[in-house]
Amino acid sequence: MPLLTVTELTKNFGGLRAVAGFSFTVEPGEILGLIGPNGAGKTTVFNLITGFLHPTSGHIFLDGRSVVGLRPHAVTRRGIARTFQLVKPFPKLSARENVTLAAFIHESSRRRAESAAGQILERVGLVEKLDSPAADLTLSEQKRLEIARALATRPQLLLLDEPMGGLNPREVDEASTLVKRIRADGVSIVLVEHVMKAIMRISDRVVVIHHGEKIADGAPDRVVQDPTVIAAYLGGRVA
């Protein structure tokens, strides 16, 4: 059974149909790349799955249980964590405190929550920045901090919204390694990204969204050759 099943997901904003009958699945242990031109509806899909927006119609199941209608914190507690396209760290709090807050939902003792936070920050390579305020970290570090914070909620599924956007090539490589390591630890991942080289290399499967609809779904090397996908990106018509 798939870990996540999304069927016929639709979201209207007034007269605008941002997501239109969009269906896809995520298998346990999979890295799924979700790509599409700007404004295609990728972030809207994330917001719908995580409860920040409510769908106009359609279904979302995690492990066979519906998560539609839950508030974001409840979705997180069910096992879906996310990061944000524009990073949202807790700026005045230290890196350790940022992650400790998230660990608190499973650990009532501060000492245990802090030690869990320390371990996770080590995993994402932020161990030297434990006591720095999040606002003082570089963009790359803030993105890793957000991933650490999401991991502290012990997710089954992690939704990463452009974890490589704005990073230099070396940082992109580091982020790719990190994503693969997280999957190796048993967390399934949906990745929204514009850095094509990276997403093609680390995704097991790629879903392409355009104008809120799915136009392709398959192995990365097959999807890039799909004429519909090429047309969507280059703005032309399918011959």
Added chain:
Amino acid sequence: MTRAAAVAVVLLLMLAPPLVTSNQFLLHLGITVLLWTLLGASWNLLGGFGGQVSFGHATFFGVGAYATMILYLRLGLAPWYGMVLGGVAAVAVSLPIGLICFRLRGPYFSLSTLAVAEIVRLIALNWEALTNGPVGLLITTLPRVALGARAINWESKVPFYYIIAALAVLAMAATWWLSRARLGAYLLAIREDEDAAEAVGIDTVRAKVLTLALSAFFTGLAGGFYGLYFRYVDPDAVFPIALSVEMVFIAVVGGLATVIGPVIGAVFLTTIGELFRERFLVGHLIFYGLFMMLAIRFLPEGIWGGARRVWTGRR
């Protein structure tokens, strides 16, 4: 060790004045400072930790004050229980207010609390059957309370001093507790970024409503104390916007989300308020306002926050 010593010094400074002086004016000034400390600390629980700037806390003060007075005058309930029930009444009022106002964020939340507070003030002014309207409620005598063999003398200010000092210490203890508790950590997350807080699994509405209730409880207790100390309440005295604003000032000037900040804020604003009133008579509020502007401009973390930064920076 230094921490324990600091706590002892603060407690001593708060509790000692009646032992040192019997000057009625000084004791009254002490009671005023402690009442403002209690109010600043109550507001600070939600505003300082959670970053939810309420401009409507006078509501809880007024509800606490009226509940205490009405329970005593109409039902003959001893005001010492009544004061606690005043806090409970404030909690009861806080729940619907929280559920309404917390749908909004930032400045919109602040404006909605201001609006609700005005609504409640107008209700108190017009519901004459319950509140006696603009005439207010007056207590002539307080019931006898025996302390050992002697009865407490309610004509003296000393017993009131100790009651308000105990309440202020209690509110500061609650602040300390919140700074260590999980709820306090959740509030910091909410203050920093509400969406991110939800994303890490924090029920932000629940955390805010709970904290508002705690904050309202202490504010309601303060209102009950006010009623008993002055033995008179009317809507203009216990529901004004100025009261809500003053609570914000004390917490901000003292230092947000700190245990000691509200004491410092209350001492400063009470003494400066008195000094300006004496010096400038009619124009005193202009200077008071100017002082507030300077304080917020140059000490955005408050007096205690600024002092702490200088201190840790030097070490």
